[in-house]
Amino acid sequence: MGKNTGWLGMAMLVGLLAGCGGGDGKDTASGKVADVNFLADNAAWREQRKSELLAPDGxxxxxxxxxxxxxxxxxxxxxxxxxxxxxxxxxxxxxxxxxxxxxxxxxxxxxxxxxxxxxxxxxxxxxxxxxxxxxxxxxxxxxxxxxxxxxxxxxxxxxxxxxxxxxQFVGLDYWAPQEAWRIEGRYIPHPPGKTLTIVDVIGVANESPNPAAVEFERDGKTFRLEALGPPEGPLFFLLADRTSGHGSYSAGRFLDAEGPKDGKVLLDFNRAYNPPCAFTPYATCPLPPAENRLDLLVEAGEKAYAKPIKVL
Incomplete structure (x- = not known):
């Protein structure tokens, strides 16, 4: 591949990635052009997300x-x-x-x-x-x-x-990727063995391991999310925010994060995603606990799924 062709291909890639989810390649929170690597990583994550949903047993x-x-x-x-x-x-x-x-x-x-x-x-x-x-x-x-x-x-x-x-899957819709929604939070460990009661959509309550909370700053305010998962391991969050039912799935979304490093956890809300119940009525999804219902407009990540319209 020639030098000029390579630059042209990179430019086309950036434009394509920026277009995913209706964005123009800018971080709308700061007005600056988003980093190419950030856009590429985000696009790769989205593609993997789609592939898993559409697997024969997805x-x-x-x-x-x-x-x-x-x-x-x-x-x-x-x-x-x-x-x-x-x-x-x-x-x-x-x-x-x-x-x-x-x-x-x-x-x-x-x-x-x-x-x-x-x-x-x-x-x-x-x-x-x-x-x-x-x-x-x-x-x-x-x-x-x-x-x-x-x-x-x-x-x-x-x-x-x-x-x-x-x-007949119609595809996923996202807010434009924004680096400003990649937020480093503070890991606050809980006493060993602590659990959090999680209720699912069929009304069953389970005690889930709750190793820590993560506090983060946004718009000059401090917010807190309770984490689920093994101590010091990958973290899982059930969350709802002010977009729930107003752009994102009404019952909330999921978010994954790596375990803490030097007391910090990276929360990438661009990768907030819908639970299975957004796609099928036959799943038994867990619901966000009261502690994880944020008074915050998280216009990042996956939007509500628009199911195909059946023609009678």
Whole structure:
């Protein structure tokens, strides 16, 4: 590649990255042109985010959540099923719960797999709370069935690669990237073993490890977020702000950060992202605790998802 061609390519890249999310390449908080490396890193993160959502088993493929209420249920997509699936074999098998354990007996002739191997007889299905959750495959791997546990109850979670929510995905929308929303905060450790009560969208409360809080400055004011995760490890934040329901997803957003370095944590609000519930009604997303509801307009990161309009 010649020197002039290289500069032209770089200029085109900057213009393309700046255009993502409707920006002009300027940090609107300061008026200065955003750093090329910052724009490139942000664009790469966005591309990875999209790829994960659109993976065959990503959140956009989620098509069902079925609670196991009785001792036994026949499951399948046929009319005679006690738990009727939206996809898959008409008769898949029978799900049984015994003393908090879930078993699946496949229907004769049903082409199923368990963790990639042919499923021939009755098996126990480990849930998402277990070290090695069981994954039942069907329709030549397009469909996946797993067990989740929430508040002592179990449910079947169904994903399908050809789900409309995946095949008709309309894309993600973002505020223009701004370096001013990359904010260094102060890591304030909590006593060992501290937890924070987190309630999810189905009303189940769980105690989550709460190793620290992070304080940061914005617009001359101090704000505080409670962090979730292992001590000294990667941090996870559930947050809501004044854009929630007014540009960003109404139930709040997620934010990841690396563990503290020299007592500091970098909060990059350009990478605030929607929970799975923004894309599917079958997820069981955690909600931001009261401590993380910011009186701050965070016009950065991912905006509310505009679901495709169905034509009747």
């Amino acid at each position: 959140w956009t493929s989620l098509v069902g959540l079925h609670w196991i209420e009785l001792k036994s249920h026949f499951i399948g997509s046929g009319p005679g099923s006690g738990i009727k699936l939206a996809v898959g074999p008409a008769k898949m098998g029978m799900v049984t719960q015994q003393s908090g354990r879930i078993f699946l007996t496949p229907e004769a002739g049903a082409q199923l797999t368990l963790n990639g191997e042919p499923l021939k007889g009755r098996v126990e299905l480990q849930s998402d709370r277990d070290p090695a959750p069981g994954v039942v495959g069907f329709d030549d791997g397009k469909g996946l069935l797993t067990v989740i546990e929430r508040g002592g109850r179990h449910a079947l979670r169904v994903k399908y690669a050809d789900a409309e929510s995946r095949t």
